[in-house]
Amino acid sequence: MRSRLVGYLLLFLLVFSVPLKAQIEPISTLKVQPIPLSGGDIIPPTVLPDGRLAPSYGLFNQFFPGFPNQSSFDPMNADPHGITNFRGVTAMGYTGGYTHDRKFAVVTDIRVYQGDYIGGEIADPNSAGATRSARGHGTFVEI
Numbered sequence: 849m850r851s852r853l854v855g856y857l858l859l860f861l862l863v864f865s866v867p868l869k870a871q872i873e874p875i876s877t878l879k880v881q882p883i884p885l886s887g888g889d890i891i892p893p894t895v896l897p898d899g900r901l902a903p904s905y906g907l908f909n910q911f912f913p914g915f916p917n918q919s920s921f922d923p924m925n926a927d928p929h930g931i932t933n934f935r936g937v938t939a940m941g942y943t944g945g946y947t948h949d950r951k952f953a954v955v956t957d958i959r960v961y962q963g964d965y966i967g968g969e970i971a972d973p974n975s976a977g978a979t980r981s982a983r984g985h986g987t988f989v990e991i
Contacts, residue, residue, distance in 0.1 A: 878967075878984065878986060879969055879982075879984070880965075880967040880968070880969045880982045880983065880984030881967050881968050881969070881979075881984075882931040882932075882934075882965050882967045882984070882986070882988070883931065883932050883933065883965075883966075883967050883968060884930055884931065884932065910930045910990075911926035911927050911928070912926070912957070913925070913926040913927075913928050913940075914942075928940050928959060929959065929961045929988075930959075930990065931961065931965050931967075931988070932965075932966075933965055933966035933967075934961065934963055934964075934965045935963050935964050935965070936961055936962050936963010936964060936965075937961065937962050937963060938959065938960070938961045939959070939960045939961075940957070940958065940959040940960070941957075941958050942955070942956065942957055942958075943955070943956045943958070944956070956991065957990070957991075958989075958990070958991050959989070959990040960987070960988070960989050960990075961987070961988045962986070962987040962988075963985070963986075964983065964984070964985050965983075965984050965985075965986070966981055966982070966983055966984070967981075967982060967983075967984050968980065968981060968982065969982040
């Protein structure tokens, strides 16, 4: 029992001591790439009722705004979009249910944003990724 507790403590320390950086794959149709929020939520491993350990979902560069007094969501005023320096309109919704045989829970988080943002564009095509800040406008959908 003690070794399991030590293992969980070491896992906890390891997860929270790793530097977290925001990375996305470039969107080829955009001249100005959006920059993701730094930070966000870390969803840790969960102990199931039968004692097994469900895997961690890792770091999300996203917050999950929800209802007051619910521990599974961030506060109502948490950023609903995943883009830093964003000004615009955001629509979001959570849906949930079970598969027909009730073996699996299905939860979705759907978000749509449209607006202006300050992102990064290529500063020098002959460099190894040098960027400069630039203004952009776009519509983004996350499922």
